[in-house]
Amino acid sequence: MRLDDLRLAFPTPAGPLPVLDGVSATIGRGEFVSIIGPSGCGKSTLFNSMAGLLQPDTGRLLIDDIDRTSSTAHCGYMPQQDLLFPWRTIAQNAALGLEVQGVPRREARQRARDLLPEFGLGGFEDARPSELSGGMRLRVALARTVLQERDVLLLDEPLGALDALTRTEMQDWLQRVWSRHRRTVIMVTHDVREATYLSDRILVLGPRPTRIVKDVTVRLARPRTIDTLTDPEFLRVEALLLRELRGDGSAGPRASNSPATT
Amino acid sequence: MAGRRSLAPSSQVSFPRARTSLARTSLARTVLPPLAALLVLLIGWQLYVMLSAVEPRILPSPLRVVEQGWRQREIIADHALATLTVTLIGFGISLVVAWVLAIWIDFVPGLRTAVLPLLVASQTLPIIAIAPLMILWFGFGLLPKVLVIVLVTFFPIALGLIEGFSAAGPRAGALLRAMGASRWQQFRYVRLPAALPRFFTALRIGITYAVVGAIFAEYVGAVEGLGIYMSLQKNSFRTDLVLAAVAVTAALSVSLFLVTYLVERLVVPWNRAGAGRG
Numbered sequence A: 001m002r003l004d005d006l007r008l009a010f011p012t013p014a015g016p017l018p019v020l021d022g023v024s025a026t027i028g029r030g031e032f033v034s035i036i037g038p039s040g041c042g043k044s045t046l047f048n049s050m051a052g053l054l055q056p057d058t059g060r061l062l063i064d065d066i067d068r069t070s071s072t073a074h075c076g077y078m079p080q081q082d083l084l085f086p087w088r089t090i091a092q093n094a095a096l097g098l099e100v101q102g103v104p105r106r107e108a109r110q111r112a113r114d115l116l117p118e119f120g121l122g123g124f125e126d127a128r129p130s131e132l133s134g135g136m137r138l139r140v141a142l143a144r145t146v147l148q149e150r151d152v153l154l155l156d157e158p159l160g161a162l163d164a165l166t167r168t169e170m171q172d173w174l175q176r177v178w179s180r181h182r183r184t185v186i187m188v189t190h191d192v193r194e195a196t197y198l199s200d201r202i203l204v205l206g207p208r209p210t211r212i213v214k215d216v217t218v219r220l221a222r223p224r225t226i227d228t229l230t231d232p233e234f235l236r237v238e239a240l241l242l243r244e245l246r247g248d249g250s251a252g253p254r255a256s257n258s259p260a261t262t
Numbered sequence B: 001m002a003g004r005r006s007l008a009p010s011s012q013v014s015f016p017r018a019r020t021s022l023a024r025t026s027l028a029r030t031v032l033p034p035l036a037a038l039l040v041l042l043i044g045w046q047l048y049v050m051l052s053a054v055e056p057r058i059l060p061s062p063l064r065v066v067e068q069g070w071r072q073r074e075i076i077a078d079h080a081l082a083t084l085t086v087t088l089i090g091f092g093i094s095l096v097v098a099w100v101l102a103i104w105i106d107f108v109p110g111l112r113t114a115v116l117p118l119l120v121a122s123q124t125l126p127i128i129a130i131a132p133l134m135i136l137w138f139g140f141g142l143l144p145k146v147l148v149i150v151l152v153t154f155f156p157i158a159l160g161l162i163e164g165f166s167a168a169g170p171r172a173g174a175l176l177r178a179m180g181a182s183r184w185q186q187f188r189y190v191r192l193p194a195a196l197p198r199f200f201t202a203l204r205i206g207i208t209y210a211v212v213g214a215i216f217a218e219y220v221g222a223v224e225g226l227g228i229y230m231s232l233q234k235n236s237f238r239t240d241l242v243l244a245a246v247a248v249t250a251a252l253s254v255s256l257f258l259v260t261y262l263v264e265r266l267v268v269p270w271n272r273a274g275a276g277r278g
């Protein structure tokens, strides 16, 4: 997947508001890449243009050398909120993407049922979203994303709404899901440790209008465990990222506080 | 994980039971107080009529209303049936008009801003002035009554639908588009189900308006129906029979109102379940 000089400005009453200022990157097949950057710098905007929901003013998005700029349905997209629908059961929510693709309803729901136990949701197939905890809802949303069988998964702060304990649990679990399904994962996060723990590569975005200011490769063996957290490489990357985020002055308290919260 | 899984079946079994007992107590709580209040009112009314010896022509006692109404039960039932028929036909047409209009507005961008003000304007037409004109133009048959009912009921329903279609929010739409959903699929999977709770709220408002609209149109001029019956009895000073017809009208409205709850329970089960717990 290649991002080639993406630029985007939102029209506002006060004139155009530039958000993406030439974002370029190449992401390999099966890589786990985190995107980190100050709040409001344009991470969700970048994701929305990658998912084809927003049209960049200039620049291209290539997947397997095919131009996919402004076309939808090539990425599994998990938005910042879980967006489960109350009128669908858990299995039906997870199957939604397949049904949209035209998979017959019964088959789609059966495939969802088959996947849900792996996501720790066995026994909850026929429950309603309102009966689930935050961590479970998140896993349903992720199951819905994974089931779509797209090569690229875009996860916008998937763990952002969870408490610290559940979050650590979900990080391990996300790593397991990724290593089993081996999709390309691009994840937005505010959490430096989370990014370091999970990723092969971390792209650091600058303040708005944003572009990639740092591309960090994480050389840590997998699977990563509690011991990884004290590995010199882990500490090196973490320090590097913190310096990068703080250095530009607009990193804000969220980024610099994050080590304490994980 | 084992703990979570073992918890699941028991909690799912207990939900329906908890739900029905909850429904039963809340039914008793919603139905009993108004019935008790009505009873107190009727007793007070009865006592007042007995003690003050007011003429029945001016104010009949509730017992007299029931007694006289019962004597005329077959005639009143015929008129009630006529009113019910007109109401259901008119309301049925109104539903079709409202759905077609709302879906049309939902699918054609820009139409909403163009059409909504006209819809609002249609609601400011004074029905008291319009209904007699309708009779004048279209006679004593079904058509003028149906038109009056449609005019007074389609707006709340159409508005409920138009707003309901976007109730799931733009992010839900974005999610569906990212999945590759067509406009029609977005409508079917998100916009339509999201609109149903609001639709049923609007349906309840609409059905009560529909009965009132039917009675009103009949009152102005009709061959049969509770409205014309009331009008005739009033002209022959049978206040008791007017009130008997009013009571039947009220019973009709309340019954139709309750039917909407039953239908809602069948069509949008998730709404109740969600509202009950969160």
Ligand SMILES: Nc1ncnc2c1ncn2[C@@H]1O[C@H](COP(=O)(O)OP(=O)(O)OP(=O)(O)O)[C@@H](O)[C@H]1O
Pocket: A010, A011, A012, A017, A019, A038, A039, A040, A041, A042, A043, A044, A045, A046, A208
């Ligand atoms: N539709 C829009 N119209 C105008 N401005 C927008 C729109 N969407 C986003 N913006 C602006 O673009 C900037 C980037 O927004 P975006 O949501 O991409 O940030 P983010 O990095 O995802 O933030 P967060 O960390 O809070 O999720 C913000 O300043 C926001 O106000």
Ligand SMILES: [Mg+2]
Pocket: A043, A044, A045, A080, A156
């Ligand atoms: Mg965001």
